[in-house]
Amino acid sequence: MRFGVSLEKDLLSKFDQRIREKKYTNRSEALRDLIREDLVKKEWQENKEISGAITLIYDHHKRELLDRITDIQHDFQKLIISTQHIHLDHNNCLEIVAIRGKSREAQKLAETLKAIKGVKHGTLSMSSTGDHID
């Protein structure tokens, strides 16, 4: 399917610069991705089945912290597929939790983990199961 798009000259030139920066080969490919981004955003807003990742940075020497993180993850066991743990240095750990389930549950888990005392930083990657974006 092909269709025309009309854009202000300024907006188009800024868009073309973004395309070059982001290494797309053409405008359609770049627009396709913007549309998909927006569809994924909708999946998260409407509490749909989503997939994603939670990252955590923490110092594993803080006693109780590991037990707390693991207990919470077991409470959300259905949501969590698997967790990747990387020993960054003698103190710091990077933990990446792969998740799949309802977006609201995912956000609740991310917030609960990030609010644990001793967790230095956390992020939530909001992605999709890929089912409804082609």
Place this chain on the structure above:
Amino acid sequence: MRFGVSLEKDLLSKFDQRIREKKYTNRSEALRDLIREDLVKKEWQENKEISGAITLIYDHHKRELLDRITDIQHDFQKLIISTQHIHLDHNNCLEIVAIRGKSREAQKLAETLKAIKGVKHGTLSMSSTGDHID
């Protein structure tokens, strides 16, 4: 260390609501996290040593796609610690790439992977090595 903070009444009441939503037990804990968020943002802006995760959603049946994704990851081999691959269903894959290195390299890798034809969605989690946020 303890010090006073003065805030507009409205701003404080909105902040307190956020604290309740995000399940913090007190204001200091919540402020500590905002300050850390800001420090991590700075690490990414100043091309410091960072850690993070890239997520990708794609249909593995698209021929050439897997070879392309793997070739690129091998080109950025020093940046990549390990990749977690989850078979979401018969078609869709969730791939989570754990990274550590300079933030600019990380952004370049994320953009290169997301721009591959056939990749449906991608995210970049910007986190830290934990070294400079205590």
Place this chain on the structure above:
Amino acid sequence: MRFGVSLEKDLLSKFDQRIREKKYTNRSEALRDLIREDLVKKEWQENKEISGAITLIYDHHKRELLDRITDIQHDFQKLIISTQHIHLDHNNCLEIVAIRGKSREAQKLAETLKAIKGVKHGTLSMSSTGDHID
């Protein structure tokens, strides 16, 4: 529960040496592990619900290889929890497939993956779901 065990002097002294080598703190702890090992072996022989890991070493430049490995993994999707992929060097990949399901299915998947032309080495770790070993 405590009970006595009688062993030939020679066998006991060899066992004690093994205990020291394997860093156990006492005989009961070492015997407990031997009994568990045997229970896990039984789970695998009787096609019980097990968990484990398959490792693969391959050169990702071999065309078709990645598609083949991924296609097979999607065919065994219910068995596979998640796959960890490590870029060892510019050519070699280490892939670790976390599995859970019937032991016969697990062995079939391991054999199918190892027999793919281009896979240099493969192993199957036979472990347990932990449910029936306390």
Place this chain on the structure above:
Amino acid sequence: MRFGVSLEKDLLSKFDQRIREKKYTNRSEALRDLIREDLVKKEWQENKEISGAITLIYDHHKRELLDRITDIQHDFQKLIISTQHIHLDHNNCLEIVAIRGKSREAQKLAETLKAIKGVKHGTLSMSSTGDHID
């Protein structure tokens, strides 16, 4: 390179049956894998640079256990690439540690982890960096 192999009739017929069971398409492919298996075994015996995986099953509710496992992993930080953690059920965890380094160090880490009180089962997958097996 092609060369002839002479085998006892009985041994050949048993070998051919194994080939069918293991789904190889021809004898050369099956022999190639036996030779590689033997080369990998040698790498482990001679304390060469190897790669592999350690699996652990444990009940995360055992207090101190998580701290102990994580402390030990940080002590062997150079050997460990990344750890995959799977919440099997409310109690049991499957942990898969991806390793690369000297075989003796790998064996030491595996034994130390398996001997921790509370670890129900452990395995060590002995594989290769792929460098010296083609």
